[in-house]
């Protein structure tokens with residue numbers, strides 16, 4: 001079955017067409033559902049498609065428009081949600097057997113904000129189990145394939161969110177990013193991914209992986225769409241005590257076309273260019289990107305992040321420690337998988353957890369439990385927090401000199417499915433450029449900056465000061481306009497060009 | 499030979515805070531109810547739910563700290579304490595570990611050797627767990643209690659005997675109830691105590707190996723368990739053995755402690771700072787407000803009652819046994835300052851009829867009782883008539899002044915009227931009068947009784963005695979003096 005084309009090139013144009021009545025939300029939603037039906041059996045981006053819920057949300061928007069009611073900023077636009085965001089009445093699996101049948105009774109704050117903005121939720125997309133992984137191969141259900149090359153990984157853990165956007169199955173999606181889980185799959189799939197400042201977006205209803213690092217953010221076709229989605233989900237939430245009170249800039253979608261970057265200072269960390277394992281094509285693309293930024297009028301200078309080399313080790317101690325704690329609630333007592341006929345309480349716990357969790361999740365729970373254990377706590381968890389403070393200080397000092405930091409998002413382009421599953425440490429190195437941003441709580445964005453010889457997209461990471469998403473998006477949009485990379489579609493979505 | 503042993507005891511007390519909502523969600527804290535009805539995603543530990551700290555609970559904890567003269571940390575940290583149990587929904591309890599809210603306080607207790615100050619090492623905030631109900635059909639879990647705010651009050655190991663431990667516990671119990679932060683109900687578990695006990699040769703500066711006692715549900719249980727444990731330690735050591743560091747459960751029925759888990763089975767709680775909650779910051783205004791909101795504490799009130807109002811230590815103790823009683827008594831005192839009289843009428847007459855909890859709704863009000871005592875004090879009625887008036891107040895709720903007037907109970911002090919009544923009785927009972935004159939002086943009591951009965955007890959008893967003595971005197975025909 002040939003997939004129907006996606007009728008609009010961006011979330012913004014779709015939203016505008018629905019608002020004017022040029023297109024109905026029902027038509028647009030139907031097109032997305034048609035593309036999912038045609039393409040997703042091979043792609044594997046979705047875990048749950050909510051046809052009924054999506055069509056009724058679309059009908060509600062169309063009815064509201066017909067009645068002349070005011071429409072929200074995302075009215076009628078079909079989106080996909082990473083399956084670790086709680087959705088009321090819609091199964092939320094976290095890519096785990098543990099939650100295969102779990103249906104939340106409440107919406108995550110970001111989900112209720114999307115609904116209030118009028119968005120149509122198509123369904124829930126794949127991820128590494130509990131967001132732990134960099135390839136989406138740790139999903140308990142099936143891997144997701146990269147729309148640019150089905151033998152390759154879409155990255156992870158928000159691989160389903162990135163693949164669904166890249167294949168034009170939806171107009172945007174939400175992912176979560178603990179150490180690069182939005183940015184790295186965005187890079188692998190040639191889309192834009194934004195990890196907001198820690199505290200900028202509510203975590204209420206996001207099933208926690210590592211609470212001090214997790215942030216929810218958008219994946220989109222382009223930077224301006226990311227800005228619209230970010231504007232819809234950001235802002236203080238009294239239900240999340242770590243949610244920041246600072247205001248969200250308005251009109252993020254109104255970024256100037258062909259903007260210049262005079263007066264903007266851009267730093268590139270010496271420690272990252274070159275770096276071990278950095279593919280030459282990626283290094284070359286990033287250097288070209290720096291030239292482009294310079295040509296736009298920005299001042300491009302090298303900076304130093306002396307503790308950057310410790311970011312991965314620090315990240316894996318803190319993230320696994322918090323994960324071991326956050327996942328303690330999955331005990332088979334109140335919800336989730338429960339082992340059949342366990343004779344004792346200990347057997348109930350150990351069997352439910354052994355059966356419910358996959359290998360990588362079990363590995364991280366064990367690592368984190370060890371890192372917090374009496375006798376090892378100081379050497380691992382406490383030390384990692386000291387290094388975290390140094391990494392944060394590195395960024396503070398760098399941001400004393402520059403406004404935006406630019407790095408590769410990932411040292412490589414999309415790797416082959418199965419290539420790294422037996423070598424977890426090599427898999428962890430996929431996050432080498434992204435974890436520091438989470439450790440420091442900074443906003444980070446990945447956008448396409450070129451392609452390698454195999455035609456795979458290369459991601460450019462930009463980071464800014466805390467709560468400076470507006471500036472980050474402005475610089476990214478200027479680069480996007482100048483680089484001319486964004487228009488390219490993966491083979492799976494090539495026919496979707498309007 | 500037998501050494502003299504000295505016991506070293508520290509208590510850990512958990513108090514449920516009297517606040518309407520749970521520590522990290524909006525669910526009500528009311529005891530009991532349909533199991534699991536008072537729950538929400540947060541206190542059920544559902545995936546994605548996040549805790550938000552109740553500032554009302556913090557204010558309540560600050561009051562405990564103020565009453566126990568603690569130092570308040572401007573920034574304290576919540577931590578996760580991990581263990582698996584079905585009634586612990588998240589697999590960890592949110593508590594405070596390295597940086598508790600309150601530290602370095604103290605509490606004075608009365609001991610055999612005088613008043614002693616017991617150090618309070620720390621007071622931290624934490625959430626309660628749910629309840630496991632073990633039945634034949636399996637274990638049921640009720641999470642209504644999960645997330646109820648607690649403070650854990652940890653004493654220094656300053657207590658030296660079971661008596662001192664109970665004195666400390668009672669003083670603490672009295673304070674938390676008095677300042678209204680805890681209902682102190684030990685059966686419902688809103689006031690719970692664990693004891694750490696060790697012994698050492700008297701005079702030794704070195705601490706012995708301690709055991710931790712749990713399941714101490716009554717003051718008596720605390721006393722018996724500690725006594726038992728001190729004797730057990732002494733026995734073990736005198737036999738040449740070594741005390742094992744372990745947690746022991748007090749079996750009240752059997753009157754002994756049993757090993758629950760040893761040091762090697764001790765949980766590794768893997769504490770780390772709770773990443774879902776920012777550090778708790780408390781400013782000077784909040785600390786000052788907590789201090790200002792405290793009522794005078796019972797020990798201070800008792801001292802004042804004895805030194806300034808002249809009450810006995812016993813009466814002062816009765817009056818300060820309940821905050822409601824103090825409030826009632828002090829209100830009465832504002833109407834009439836006869837401290838002793840009010841105390842007697844309140845503690846013997848009124849509390850003989852109603853419980854402390856019923857005082858607020860009782861027809862006898864503080865102002866009413868004060869008026870009654872004032873009527874006695876100014877001679878309007880006698881103490882005996884006052885009992886009749888009191889009965890009337892209790893039954894009708896009317897003021898004593900009204901009752902005295904409407905029922906004609908005003909005391910007669912007019913000597914002529916009294917003399918007339920006395921003469922009447924003497925004349926009506928010539929036989930008894932003759933007996934008296936013959937030397938049978940006990941008959942005098944008969945005359946008093948007759949006089950009071952005929953006049954309904956309204957005559958001033960002192961005047962009656964005066965007149966009676968005069969009329970019965972051998973020089974019978976003395977002229978009237980008044």
Ligand SMILES: [Zn+2]
Pocket residue numbers: 520523524525536537538539540541542645
């Ligand atoms: Zn609750």
